[in-house]
Amino acid sequence: MTKFAELSIDGKTYQLPVVVGSENEVAVDISNLRAESGIITLDTGYKNTGSTKSAITFLDGEKGILRYRGYPIEGLASKSSFLEVAYLLIYGELPKEDELVKFRQDIKNNQMCHEDTKKIMEGFPSNSHPMGILSSLATSLTAFFPESLDPNRSWDKVKLTIIRLLAKIPTMVAWSYTKQKGLPANYPDNTLKYVDNFLKMMFSQPTAPFEVDPVISDAMEKIFILHADHEQNCSTSTVRFVGSSQASLYASIAAGINALWGPLHGGANQAVIEMLTGIEEDGGDIDKYIAKAKDKDDPFRLMGFGHRVYKNFDPRARILKKNADAILDKLGIQDKMLEIAKKLEEHALEDDYFVERKLYPNVDFYSGIIMNAIGIPTNMFPVMFSIGRLPGWIAQWKEMRENKEPIGRPRQIYVGANERAYVDFKNR
Numbered sequence: 547m548t549k550f551a552e553l554s555i556d557g558k559t560y561q562l563p564v565v566v567g568s569e570n571e572v573a574v575d576i577s578n579l580r581a582e583s584g585i586i587t588l589d590t591g592y593k594n595t596g597s598t599k600s601a602i603t604f605l606d607g608e609k610g611i612l613r614y615r616g617y618p619i620e621g622l623a624s625k626s627s628f629l630e631v632a633y634l635l636i637y638g639e640l641p642k643e644d645e646l647v648k649f650r651q652d653i654k655n656n657q658m659c660h661e662d663t664k665k666i667m668e669g670f671p672s673n674s675h676p677m678g679i680l681s682s683l684a685t686s687l688t689a690f691f692p693e694s695l696d697p698n699r700s701w702d703k704v705k706l707t708i709i710r711l712l713a714k715i716p717t718m719v720a721w722s723y724t725k726q727k728g729l730p731a732n733y734p735d736n737t738l739k740y741v742d743n744f745l746k747m748m749f750s751q752p753t754a755p756f757e758v759d760p761v762i763s764d765a766m767e768k769i770f771i772l773h774a775d776h777e778q779n780c781s782t783s784t785v786r787f788v789g790s791s792q793a794s795l796y797a798s799i800a801a802g803i804n805a806l807w808g809p810l811h812g813g814a815n816q817a818v819i820e821m822l823t824g825i826e827e828d829g830g831d832i833d834k835y836i837a838k839a840k841d842k843d844d845p846f847r848l849m850g851f852g853h854r855v856y857k858n859f860d861p862r863a864r865i866l867k868k869n870a871d872a873i874l875d876k877l878g879i880q881d882k883m884l885e886i887a888k889k890l891e892e893h894a895l896e897d898d899y900f901v902e903r904k905l906y907p908n909v910d911f912y913s914g915i916i917m918n919a920i921g922i923p924t925n926m927f928p929v930m931f932s933i934g935r936l937p938g939w940i941a942q943w944k945e946m947r948e949n950k951e952p953i954g955r956p957r958q959i960y961v962g963a964n965e966r967a968y969v970d971f972k973n974r
């Protein structure tokens with residue numbers, strides 16, 4: 547039986563249906579409130595607004611729980627491959643063996659990018675940020691596959707768009723790296739598994755044979771899995787929002803890449819290493835930077851700290867922290883960054899400012915350290931995040947379209963000037 551919440555204003559009471567999720571999360575459905583009362587709700591930054599009902603990812607920020615389609619992230623990170631997780635997110639169930647074999651093969655068959663992709667890349671200056679290149683190349687897929695612009699095409703055709711994205715985005719990321727380095731672009735190697743092929747496209751050079759280090763491959767696989775979805779975050783909401791206008795899936799993903807780019811979102815992993823390097827170069831004075839982060843007149847924030855929804859700990863950070871130690875150990879690397887990061891975490895977690903505000907390390911705090919240790923340049927971190935988040939974006943876009951969600955169009959409270967008469971130049 548539907549329960550109702552009551553809202554009273556100016557002597558009138560409105561009944562608002564209560565919606566309960568499968569993990570007993572409770573929402574008040576205000577979608578008819580304006581039609582009935584003329585009133586809207588106001589929530590800048592959507593801090594307390596559910597934008598959709600979703601069956602993909604469950605996240606409890608207070609308890610530090612993250613599950614994809616019901617499966618805890620810890621188990622997936624230790625037992626699954628990234629493509630298995632991608633299939634799970636997009637199609638709702640873990641794939642049977644033959645389904646996974648076909649999924650992998652379909653992706654392998656589509657990893658090549660059109661040769662003209664390189665011409666588009668040639669137009670970028672070599673110091674271009676790889677996120678800018680990646681979002682442009684993702685958009686260019688609408689030109690190479692213009693049938694994707696038809697919002698009414700069959701799901702079979704949409705399936706191919708999904709495969710193309712999963713297949714081509716890593717090639718594009720690797721090409722943005724070789725472009726930056728002034729090296730020849732490497733073609734995909736269909737004999738290799740997904741992550742190994744990506745690492746080979748990134749790091750192999752014509753002058754020497756290339757072997758994928760299994761420690762690095764395993765670390766990358768985990769990082770991708772842990773980033774694969776995170777319910778209605780900024781970039782995912784962007785993908786759903788852009789897709790709600792029936793823009794193509796390629797265009798929606800390109801928008802997601804741009805949203806992810808910012809330092810408060812996917813760009814934070816890059817900002818973490820830049821911050822740790824800055825602290826090290828400044829003599830390693832942790833307390834000075836803790837004080838700066840607390841000072842409201844100083845724009846400095848502890849990057850990789852705090853989260854809109856995690857108010858206890860970020861389970862992804864916990865897994866990556868453990869892995870960072872093991873990976874650096876296996877690679878025989880003594881990393882100053884990791885030492886500074888751990889000290890910073892220790893100091894922050896003993897400080898009332900961080901404790902009271904429930905600010906803990908987030909996924910970006912340790913992912914940057916691992917990627918740094920395995921030789922990925924700092925400005926490539928956000929594009930790595932994009933490869934990881936791609937299945938989540940696709941799954942969320944697909945769910946939004948399957949559920950026939952309406953175009954996203956928030957309202958506002960206008961606080962500007964009231965009507966006034968036009969003033970000629972000479973009288974301004």
Ligand code: CMC
Nearest residue numbers: 810811812814839847848849850851852853854903908910
């Ligand atoms: N360092 C110092 N103070 C902080 C930090 C930080 N990293 N994060 C939040 N605060 C303070 C903030 O100043 C505010 O204090 P007060 O209540 O006195 O005004 C309080 O904590 C609440 O912060 P908020 O900015 O209102 O919280 P939010 O939910 O709007 O922002 C956040 C969340 C992640 C943008 C923010 O914590 C932040 O800027 N962190 C650093 C950037 C970062 O690591 N981003 C990656 C997020 S995880 C990956 C992803 O999913 O994208």
